[in-house]
Ligand SMILES: *[C@@H]1O[C@H](CO)[C@@H](O)[C@H](O)[C@H]1NC(C)=O
Ligand SMILES: *[C@@H]1O[C@H](CO)[C@@H](O)[C@H](O)[C@H]1NC(C)=O
């Protein structure tokens with residue numbers, strides 16, 4: 001011990017701070033402790049970050065799958081990159097021009113513009129009123145234009161035209177006096193037909209398309225009005241006969257455009273426009289083809305029940321739920337055979353062929369065009385929004401595109417058989433009494449089905465609507 005003290009004293013003297021030794025120690029010991037702790041923590045952290053984590057945490061998969069859903073086969077693959085589109089896709093003509101239009105009317109990006117304003121600028125090429133010439137400049141936007149089918153070529157050069165003049169127009173289908181609202185039809189039938197289909201129209205007039213007061217099967221029914229939507233055929237003789245037919249029945253509406261498959265969308269757009277001017281108070285619209293059979297009385301029952309549900313619903317929930325919210329619900333009403341996640345057909349052997357240079361992506365949900373029912377108020381909305389949606393060659397897909405932009409989902413009803421009965425379905429003697437609509441049926445079938453509907457056999461009298469969902 002003595003030698004140690006001597007040694008210390010020597011060291012102290014050498015360093016010349018022995019007098020302050022105690023004080024220095026007193027001041028610095030907390031610092032030493034702090035520094036030691038700091039070093040320890042740093043080393044521990046560095047170690048944990050470089051080595052420790054992989055030992056503690058499992059490796060994450062590149063795709064995240066919520067544990068509860070792992071075994072669901074319906075689960076779509078999780079995108080590995082961001083899934084929103086940041087850039088304008090100019091690979092497909094329709095997507096490109098629609099993207100520009102969507103952006104321009106986006107209520108978040110811009111203040112809502114005047115609703116009357118539509119696709120009326122030069123970038124979209126729409127001309128208002130009068131004649132509309134083919135626009136061959138779009139060829140430049142489609143590198144494969146020359147290889148397209150004729151109907152696709154015809155479509156792209158004229159897709160900016162939609163203001164075709166009326167040739168035949170029925171008078172007095174809907175009241176437009178002061179009683180317009182009280183005398184408005186419950187159901188307005190708008191049936192797409194072609195000049196030559198005289199027999200189809202005749203069968204419809206005498207059966208499911210009868211105009212006037214129609215009884216439901218269970219309900220009191222209501223007023224039904226009918227109209228046929230036509231374009232022009234090339235056959236002048238047929239056109240003469242049609243003019244005569246229009247005078248006889250007053251239920252033909254015809255516009256001056258070629259009545260081709262890819263021009264069917266024009267019938268929807270022009271009909272919505274006509275409807276909002278001439279019959280805006282009709283409560284429901286049936287829009288369909290002239291080769292379907294419709295059980296109109298059953299549809300009337302169904303629609304009246306839907307309307308009544310609506311009112312009960314608002315009464316039940318709360319008194320504040322005003323008429324306005326009921327209207328909102330009815331403004332979104334569209335029912336039919338809903339097709340989800342359909343992809344464009346890419347084989348030019350089908351009449352539905354749409355090339356990738358025109359449209360990319362899946363189609364939005366849409367009700368099959370064979371027959372669909374929607375509210376009159378929705379038709380008014382569709383009429384407005386269609387001004388901001390470029391024409392698309394397939395009419396029912398176009399309706400889906402418009403619905404998507406007003407945020408409406410179509411309701412699927414299994415009793416709308418736009419693809420006929422499933423082939424593998426077991427035979428049900430009352431099957432014909434379980435449908436609201438079936439496609440496709442000849443005029444002869446339509447007559448037979450109608451008399452069957454009016455006077456069902458005793459065992460089928462109580463048949464109810466189909467509830468099974470079509471597997472597709
Ligand atoms: C259909 O497509 C094939 C190749 O996919 C092409 O050779 C043919 O010319 C096309 N037909 C028409 C009518 O465009
Ligand atoms: C649609 O009708 C217009 C006017 O008749 C015509 O120029 C155009 O070629 C038609 N479009 C199709 C795809 O047939």
Ligand SMILES: *[C@@H]1O[C@H](CO)[C@@H](O)[C@H](O)[C@H]1NC(C)=O
Nearest residue numbers: 428429430431432441445449
């Ligand atoms: C249903 O109607 C069709 C005519 O469209 C007829 O061929 C068929 O036999 C009918 N089914 C039954 C079970 O009566």
Ligand SMILES: *[C@@H]1O[C@H](CO)[C@@H](O)[C@H](O)[C@H]1NC(C)=O
Nearest residue numbers: 457458459460461462463464
């Ligand atoms: C149909 O319903 C009525 C009462 O709703 C019943 O009296 C009758 O027996 C039923 N008929 C059949 C065939 O089920």
